[in-house]
Amino acid sequence: MKRPLIVLLFVATLAYGLLVPQLGFYWDDLPMSWIRYQLGAEAMTRYFSTNRPIWALLYQITTRLLPHKPLYWQLFALFWRWLGAATLWALAKRLFPQRAQFALTLSLLFLLYPAFNQQWTSYLYSHFFIVLFFFLFSIYWTLRGKTLPALIFSALNLWMMEYFFVLELIRPFIIWAALPADTPLKPALRTTFKRWIPYLALFALAVFSRVFIFNNQIYQFSLKAELTQAPLATLFLLAKNVLSSLWTTTLAAWGLVFQFPTLAADGPRTIAIYLAVMLLVGAAVWFFRSPSAEDEKRPLVKRALIIGAAALLLGGPPFWLTNVPVSLGFPANRATLSFMLGASFLLAGLLELLPTKFKYALTVLLVALAAGRQFLWANDFRRDWANQKNMFWQMVWRASALEKDTTILINEQLKYYADNSLSPVVNWIYAPDNHSDVWNYILFYPTNRETLRLTPNAPIDYDFLAGEFHGNTSRTVVFYYAPPRCLRLLDPEIDSINRLIPAETLLREAATLSSSAPILDEPAARMPDIYQPEPARGWCYYFQKADLARQERNWQTVVQLGETAFALNDYPNDPVERFVFIEGYAHQADWEKAVKLSEETHRISKEYLSPLLCRLWNRIERETKSSAEKTSALEIVRSEFECSP
DSSP states (O other): OHHHHHHHHHHHIIIIITTGGGOOOOTTHHHHHHIIIIIOHHHHHHHHTTTOHHHHHHHHHHHHHSOSOHHHHHHHHHHHHHHHHHHHHHHHHHHSTTOHHHHHHHHHHHHTOTTOOOTTOHHHHHHHHHHHHHHHHHHHHHHTTOHHHHHHHHHHHHHHOSTTTGGGGGHHHHHHHTSOTTOOHHHHHHHHHHHHHHHHHHHHHHHHIIIIIOOOSSSOOOOHHHHHHOHHHHHHHHHHHHHHHHHIIIIIHHHGGGOOOOHHHHHHHHHHHHHHHHHHHHHHHHHTOOOOOGGGHHHHHHHHHHHHHHHHHHHSHHHHTTTOOOOSSTTGGGGGGGGHHHHHHHHHHHHTTSOHHHHHHHHHHHHHHHHHHHHHHHHHHHHHHHHHHHHHHHHHHHOSOBOTTEEEEEOOOOTTOOHHHHHHHHHHHHOTTOOSSBOSEEEEOGGGOTTOOOSTTOEEEEEOSSOEEEEETTSEEEEEOOTTSOOEEOOTTTGGGOTTSOGGGOHHHHGGGOOSTTBOSSOOOOOOGGGOSOOOOOHHHHHHHHHHHHHTTOHHHHHHHHHHHHTSSOOOSSGGGGHHHHHHHHHTTOHHHHHHHHHHHHHHOHHHHHHHHHHHHHHHHHHSOOOHHHHHHHHHHHHHHTOOO
């Protein structure tokens, strides 16, 4: 009894838990947890008021139990992921009592389902897995003949969220599958319907509640107008979406396990751990396999495939009818959670069609590859958290305080964060004592905001459900971040033509709005505990402090910081990072060093850097005192960089 549960926990730990101490908060984790812990329980209730008000009660409970620390939430999410798989194993054991190996295979496939790669968005998805557990636990109690607890857990699923709502209709298929294989059709249907009646009544009540009492304002039926205007075309498109979703969540999903790490992208250490995870998981699954009786194979396969196909079709309506995409990309692959059960039953049933030895070998291979693939995704999340932490630390080094109602524009570089994810962090850092529903700051990706006007004096008003922001484009700081390059406050005079900044970021256009004026000379910023400790002070630290000194026109400090930075066992990853020191040397009348550093920078990319260096030296000419050395330096750089007079 305990052995399969230990195997599931062992596999879950290797696939999802090895990097837990180095993981953080991602995507909606940041705004949702910030709202709850910073703004309070009422703000969290308001945030969910337009979509999932009952689900909000679950957050009220869990956030009273767990502190606002990523480690606790990562372990919490891992526990519920394992418990869901363990519940499915217990359910399958009830469903097919003579097929222990099938139950373990099914639960392993479910545990490692590769279409969903957001396990580490732990604050958010731990609650998804709690609701999924409610659903599976309800079915388990149905198979045990305990109607009351089954109805209670079914109600928790139906009233909390919509992801597994229609999946509730899989229950009669499972009731039927639990009947003896030799039960005649009519008695089987009659028994199934009789046992299903209480759950059908509960489902009907839940539908009535959603239609007439609380209609989700975010996820609404969106095909009504299309069906009225073009019924045939809409039905054709719907059928296409259904088929595409079924392909995506089955064959395409499991095809992801064959995406292997590369030395260039992942490094030898990650590859070694990946191989170790695969070997350990594969060995555990092979060692604890349980050969089953062959005479049970045929009814098992038939029933598993029927349950799998039905569950796949019932998993899709919440997305097909609301035009929510089902894909394998982030973050849309959250929709695949509804297909996990069906895809797992279907694959487990198909594996049963294979000869025994080949079935075991293929099962071990798929499970091992899926565990390795999930570990690689965990490493991606680890890197993105580190990059995000470094980004905000560099922002604080550069700007220790920001004027109220400032807008921050930045490029979409981080993989697992939207601008909605990062705006709360800015407020958390720069306005830690503000617990009101009026935000002091907002962070936008220009590429995400079609209505954002990149022109001076344009109003910016944004409603975040739990708070609102009111600002103006004339109070804007614009940053560019492309690690391992340093975060860089854009210079409107230079970066508006900087082709090292990709055009698709829209930051060249936004650079004209960038200003250091909202950056105040006071220590107001306070880094939250989850961003501690401060990273090592390498090149980027001295670059940020030098850029701040340039803003204050403290040229001596710029030069001193430059001397320290260039003496480090570190170096700039963006040639434009040298510009602040070129300008510092020039203002300190060290024309020889200014020219030499300019020439070194120019050699990196003459085509891209010549126009930028010319603009920099035009400003140097404009802002520094005349001298023979200055004139000579200007002649050299204008000649070498082919600057226009």
